[in-house]
Amino acid sequence: MHHSTYHRPVMAGEVMRLLGDVERGTVIDATYGGGGHATLLAEAGHRVVAFDRDPDVPAPGPGITLVPRPFGEMGDALDELGVGAIAGALFDLGVSSHQLDEGERGFSYRDPGPLDMRMDRHGATSAGTIVNEWPEADIARVLRDFGEERFSRRIASAIVAARPIADTVALSRIVTDAIPAATRRTGGHPARRTFQALRIAVNDELGELQRGLDAALARLAEGGRCVVISYHSLEDRIVKRRFAEEATGCVCPPEFPTCQCGRTARATLLTRKPIRPSEQEVASNPRARSALLRAVERNAA
Numbered sequence: 001m002h003h004s005t006y007h008r009p010v011m012a013g014e015v016m017r018l019l020g021d022v023e024r025g026t027v028i029d030a031t032y033g034g035g036g037h038a039t040l041l042a043e044a045g046h047r048v049v050a051f052d053r054d055p056d057v058p059a060p061g062p063g064i065t066l067v068p069r070p071f072g073e074m075g076d077a078l079d080e081l082g083v084g085a086i087a088g089a090l091f092d093l094g095v096s097s098h099q100l101d102e103g104e105r106g107f108s109y110r111d112p113g114p115l116d117m118r119m120d121r122h123g124a125t126s127a128g129t130i131v132n133e134w135p136e137a138d139i140a141r142v143l144r145d146f147g148e149e150r151f152s153r154r155i156a157s158a159i160v161a162a163r164p165i166a167d168t169v170a171l172s173r174i175v176t177d178a179i180p181a182a183t184r185r186t187g188g189h190p191a192r193r194t195f196q197a198l199r200i201a202v203n204d205e206l207g208e209l210q211r212g213l214d215a216a217l218a219r220l221a222e223g224g225r226c227v228v229i230s231y232h233s234l235e236d237r238i239v240k241r242r243f244a245e246e247a248t249g250c251v252c253p254p255e256f257p258t259c260q261c262g263r264t265a266r267a268t269l270l271t272r273k274p275i276r277p278s279e280q281e282v283a284s285n286p287r288a289r290s291a292l293l294r295a296v297e298r299n300a301a
Ligand SMILES: C[S@@+](CC[C@H](N)C(=O)[O-])C[C@H]1O[C@@H](n2cnc3c(N)ncnc32)[C@H](O)[C@@H]1O
Pocket: 007, 008, 009, 010, 030, 031, 032, 033, 034, 035, 036, 037, 038, 051, 052, 053, 054, 057, 069, 070, 071, 072, 092, 093, 094, 095, 096, 097, 119, 208, 209
């Protein structure tokens, strides 16, 4: 399959403005997908080490090494490859258009498919394990914490009552029926939050993000940049906090004549507020709609 139909890279202009001209060196693409961003980074002269936990991604072109592992294991993987300091890192989170469009992966509430949602295709827990086997209280917690779903308890109770649930279509209907009719018409498809929550739980997406950011920031060379594109508030909050931590300097009270805490900022925020895609981009690629981009740059020691 041609890469451009697999997935269209989001905010490619902004990504290249931020990462195209960092000092030549190894740049990590944590989320290879269709390879759109990775190819642009390689064409800009970087050596690219790309990660993707999905074994179905297309083979990479010249200048790109693909590591078929979760980016949460980036630290170990780069050690094994002998990669020390890096010039940049990009995280373009979530799933690709290809993954969403393949009904049999079970990511979409619109297409019939099995309750799977495993990005790596072989993890122990699928969406089916959660909806058909987990205790109701644990399902409710997942829907609340990872879906920010107001009706988490009603939905969890409806799920448990309907077991066994066969596929995405059945789950989507159960969720829709569990939500009060008056609120069903607002806020997009009624099953959207439940599907998001299950996907995050199945793939430990927030844990992966924490580990991946830690690994990338730990290796960033002076002047190196870390760029993250996230697609919902839970991810963006983690990125915002982690970057703020990196960019926090002296925390002494202002009345101290000299610094006692010894803290100096290790990085500078390049985005105070997240950058959003242009209207034109959203019009031509609706999947860019919710994108939020944040970036930091490693300070000189
Ligand atoms: C939005 S797509 C990336 C698209 C890519 N930037 C492009 O231009 O084609 C996200 C990709 O990241 C992968 N992914 C998500 N979480 C991951 C993780 N924790 N480790 C490795 N790959 C991950 C998914 O399998 C998917 O292919």
